[in-house]
Amino acid sequence: MSKSMKIAIVDDESDMRQSIGQWLALSGFETETYAGAEEALKAIGADWPGAVISDIRMPGVDGMTFLKRLMSVDSALPVIMITGHGDVPMAVEAMRVGAFDFLEKPFNPERMTELARKATQARRLTLDNRALRRELSDGAGIMHKLQGSSPVMERLREDIIDLGQAEGHVLIDGETGTGKTLVAHALHAVGAKPGRKFVLHSCQSGDEATLAARLFGGDDATQLPLIEEARGGTLVLEHIEALTPALQARLLAWIDGQGHPPETRVVAICNLQEQGRTCEDLLRPDLFYRLAAMKITLPPLRARGEDILSLFTYFAEQSAQDYGCPAPEVTAQEAAQLLQAPWPGNIRQLQNVAERAVLQGRRGTGSIASLLMSEDETSSTAITTEGKPLKQYVDAFERMLIDNTMRRHRGSIVSVMDELCLPRRTLNEKMAKYGLNRSDYL
Incomplete structure (x- = not known):
């Protein structure tokens, strides 16, 4: 005891x-x-x-x-x-x-x-x-990268805690660039095997024979097979949909042979690249149902509302530090354009746009709108997709403006009040509304 x-x-x-x-x-x-x-x-x-x-x-x-x-x-x-x-x-x-x-x-x-x-x-x-919940909400360690205060991200963090501490296998799906591998790391970090092995492998690498030898071993294998390398820990298989039906059957047999609770936990990542396709369409039914008992679907960036602006600010500040220049100021029009963009590349695309915004801001040229258009040269829908309620735009921009001003003044309430022409009580109310804490900026 x-x-x-x-x-x-x-x-x-x-x-x-x-x-x-x-x-x-x-x-x-x-x-x-x-x-x-x-x-x-x-x-x-x-x-x-x-x-x-x-x-x-x-x-x-x-x-x-x-x-x-x-x-x-x-x-x-x-x-x-x-x-x-x-x-x-x-x-x-x-x-x-x-x-x-x-x-x-x-x-x-x-x-x-x-x-x-x-x-x-x-x-x-x-x-x-x-x-664990405080670690997620405070953004400590690896969880710091799972940023966002939107309802879908709150649910995602709850799912990671709940499934991370369970013993079964997990299926993660979602569009490209949504952070599926990061979630696999998070599941391992908060789970029962955090100090044990974490082995990551892409099922897109190599032909069927090479992949079979890498996963399960064989007479000609020159490396320890992944199922042995990950024994007792977590085996993450990216692009599980790339496995041939024969290899899917072999993986299923190995999973079933472990019993319950499994000695090695499998976290399978399925990449949904085609519109309307699901993991169930891409995997053998028996393997799908074996893995999907515990399933996490990552939300696309376009469904995360004001997270888009807070993530843009975060990535822009990172790039600004790397390049030794100020982060760009985002106007109300640009904030609306960021919120309206469909983001087919999700977080990776947003990070790329933020970095390019820093670079062109350093040169004193270009705009965020031009960057968004260049991301999709074949379509004019890059900044015009389904509309959102006006209040969502206003709240998102207001939160970003207060957040940026607090960062710039390092938590000085008086300086923020002066710049935004807000009385103390109004500023306090808005910070409480948007979950902004002065201590985070000091």
Whole structure:
């Protein structure tokens, strides 16, 4: 039992506190004792690293009131209530309020240890999930590249957390340039095998015989086959649709031979290049259904709304640093053009446009509209696609303008107020509306 997970023991009887504390300490738990609810509430807050064992009958703030206050602080905190003989109806009410479980006096110490272990395990899982969600939302590590506050990106991050911690194989699909390989890295990073091997291979490389030898080995193989190289970790197969039917059948047989949970996790990436085609059209049905039990579809850039502007700003600033020049200022008209573009190349295309905007801005020539048109020389639809509500354009541009101004002034609220001619309260309200935090710019 890890010492990092604590048990808070709350009881007005010192003998009971001491006996419970000693027993749990001998069982490997780290304990803290409190003589009353008020004292405990000062120490136990949201994300408290452990569980609570509390008597239900205490002077002052009783156990039920204590439980309700704990649930208001952190509804996922495991609380085990100790009840006296005849208090079962009260214990049932405690469970309804949110208690993890209850012990009836006189209780078996082994039963208490079992409940404490279950409670701390549940708490560890809750805190681990919260930490992962913060990592995603804060953009730490590899997750920093999964930027965006649009609803589709929020759902994507949730899917990565949920499926990353599962044990089955995963199918990732989406248009070219949407970041499918990055999501595969993220699944591995947040999953159960983050410290184990991560092996990436494109199924477009080599003919059928070469690919078969690379994947599964053979008499003439000169390298360790991928299924052995990735053993115990994650095997990512890009362009899974490029496998011949025979190799798809062989891959399926190997996957089925691993059993469940699999020793090696397969993350298959299917690239949807043709309009209207799906992975189900491109793979054997049995392989598709074996992989698609857990499936992530990446949203195209055109479906991500104001993320387009925040990503453009991010890529432009990166390029500006690389080239040692200022990032270009985006006008309201250019912001609308960026939002209207269909982006067939998705994020890769946006990154290319942002870099070229920096380069032409350094020369003092060109415009974003001309860059968008040059991206699709055969069609005039490069900057005219289906319309979006006016409010979406206004909100996206306003967010980008405040974001850029905050970056330029490094979080100086007074400077931003002066430049944008906004009173403090209005600026605060708009920053809250768009999820902008001053601390990110300091």
